[in-house]
Amino acid sequence: MMKFRRAPRVIPGLPLAMGVTLLYLGLIVLLPVSGLLFRTFGLEWSEFVAVVTHPRAVASYKVTLESAAYAVAFNAVFGLLLAWVLVRYDFPGRRLLDAVMDLPFALPTAVAGVALTAAFASNGWLGQYLEPLGIKVAYTQLGIIVAMAFTSVPFVVRSLQPVIADLEPELEEAAETLGASPFQTFTKVIFPLIFPAFLTGVSLAFARSLGEFGAIIFIAGNMPFLTEITALVIFIRLEEYDYAAATAIATVVLASAFVMLLITNSIQLWHYRYARKN
Numbered sequence: 119m120m121k122f123r124r125a126p127r128v129i130p131g132l133p134l135a136m137g138v139t140l141l142y143l144g145l146i147v148l149l150p151v152s153g154l155l156f157r158t159f160g161l162e163w164s165e166f167v168a169v170v171t172h173p174r175a176v177a178s179y180k181v182t183l184e185s186a187a188y189a190v191a192f193n194a195v196f197g198l199l200l201a202w203v204l205v206r207y208d209f210p211g212r213r214l215l216d217a218v219m220d221l222p223f224a225l226p227t228a229v230a231g232v233a234l235t236a237a238f239a240s241n242g243w244l245g246q247y248l249e250p251l252g253i254k255v256a257y258t259q260l261g262i263i264v265a266m267a268f269t270s271v272p273f274v275v276r277s278l279q280p281v282i283a284d285l286e287p288e289l290e291e292a293a294e295t296l297g298a299s300p301f302q303t304f305t306k307v308i309f310p311l312i313f314p315a316f317l318t319g320v321s322l323a324f325a326r327s328l329g330e331f332g333a334i335i336f337i338a339g340n341m342p343f344l345t346e347i348t349a350l351v352i353f354i355r356l357e358e359y360d361y362a363a364a365t366a367i368a369t370v371v372l373a374s375a376f377v378m379l380l381i382t383n384s385i386q387l388w389h390y391r392y393a394r395k396n
Contacts, residue, residue: 158369161362169366178348179370185259185347186327189266193323196267197274198316204275205282219276222269227332234265235337257339262347265333270323277319281312314386321382325375 158166169175204216222230238245238255245256255261285308293303309316331349338345348371355364 155369158365161366166366169363170370174342175348175351175367177343178346178351181259181262181346182328182348185262185266186324188263189270189327190320190324192267193271193274194320197271197319198278201275201278201282205279219272222272227269227330228336230268231265231333231336234261234268234333238264238337256337257345259345261337262334262345265337266327266330269330269333270326273322273326274319277315277322278312281315285311314390317382317386321379324378328371328375
């Protein structure tokens with residue numbers, strides 16, 4: 119009788135490793151989220167609705183979402199171009215520029231906020247030239263957009279770089295041989311291949327922008343109904359010891375981020391299945 123040997127596992131001790139991973143995930147991610155939801159469930163539905171639909175909270179949602187959308191739209195274009203340049207071109211200072219892209223990751227957000235405020239204030243080294251042109255950045259919503267774009271652009275660049283580096287030059291050469299223009303080559307050949315990574319980077323940048331706090335409070339001015347973000351409203355409620363209101367508003371932000379990530383994953387799954395069929 120032939121005996122079949124079980125193929126060795128890629129990772130020795132997989133059950134133990136999986137158990138430790140799930141335990142870590144539960145303690146670091148699920149436990150805090152569960153605590154947030156548990157605190158929110160302590161409110162009556164009418165109280166929850168009153169808190170999350172308060173005019174000041176609604177205004178903060180609008181400011182945060184609009185600013186994040188503008189910042190991500192800028193990063194989608196700028197991050198794609200920057201990732202393409204860093205991968206496809208060799209020029210003096212390329213390694214330095216590549217290293218600088220990680221600066222928003224390493225730099226404390228409060229330091230980033232102070233630096234941006236110093237640069238774009240009315241007497242700053244950029245603001246002194248922009249304000250005479252009618253472009254005021256510090257203490258406006260534009261300042262929020264700048265801070266969000268600064269802290270989230272590495273997500274787009276770092277998501278796209280390895281995918282662009284792995285693109286086979288033969289694909290572009292074949293498209294050029296068939297008579298495709300550079301624009302057609304990019305839109306019909308290159309972009310569909312990098313789209314999942316592009317979508318991932320944009321989604322992560324949007325999520326980071328929604329949760330950004332330290333870099334924004336220094337440059338925004340934090341004026342209610344004008345430049346007050348949702349994260350600051352939550353912080354103010356905590357300072358007032360109104361934990362129920364803080365957790366209720368935080369739950370809205372959490373639900374929004376979850377829905378966004380769910381939509382993103384659904385689009386990526388659809389794109390993957392469509393690519394396999396074609």
